[in-house]
Amino acid sequence: RKEVEQDPGPFNVPEGATVAFNCTYSNSASQSFFWYRQDCRKEPKLLMSVYSSGNEDGRFTAQLNRASQYISLLIRDSKLSDSATYLCAVNLGSSASKIIFGSGTRLSIRP
């Protein structure tokens, strides 16, 4: 079993739709969690950190479920510019010592 698993997609949704991704992790000792966005042929950029029960930033909401060992990302009122690959990342330690990424979920927003 992979340490961090994501549905690869692609998710193809119309502009204005709400879309949600899940990410599961296998190590119950994982300390912190992140969502990154990666555009084609670019580096990953931090979208949100998820530390406790979740957090919200504008149209984006991240949730953590420690009991079931998954995190989720919800995008409301999706824009064309949201088209990208979304990477889930899990920090296995108490500092930035080893961050494991999922394979990413591709999202395509259509007009």
Added chain:
Amino acid sequence: DAGVTQSPTHLIKTRGQQVTLRCSPKSGHDTVSWYQQALGQGPQFIFQYYEEEERQRGNFPDRFSGHQFPNYSSELNVNALLLGDSALYLCASSSPSGPSQETQYFGPGTRLLVL
């Protein structure tokens, strides 16, 4: 405020050769992590350097080695290149202290093609 920089941007090598990739961390950061990202995959953790020492290592062979300099910049060396080493190599920097201690900032990467 300069972000993470990497050089070169692209590189073509042949099997068996050796390559060195370079990374300068974001200003104020002292920790550098290296990742390999194959096409269609997420970044795979290679190793992390802090205080000029390798602090953590992923599941990569000894052909992959690194170094961190006193100015916190870092190099990734790969010996005896294989076709499967073709990938985007990403460097990320972070600081072990402060409110954003776990946040990693990525450089633009070096695209390595092994022929």
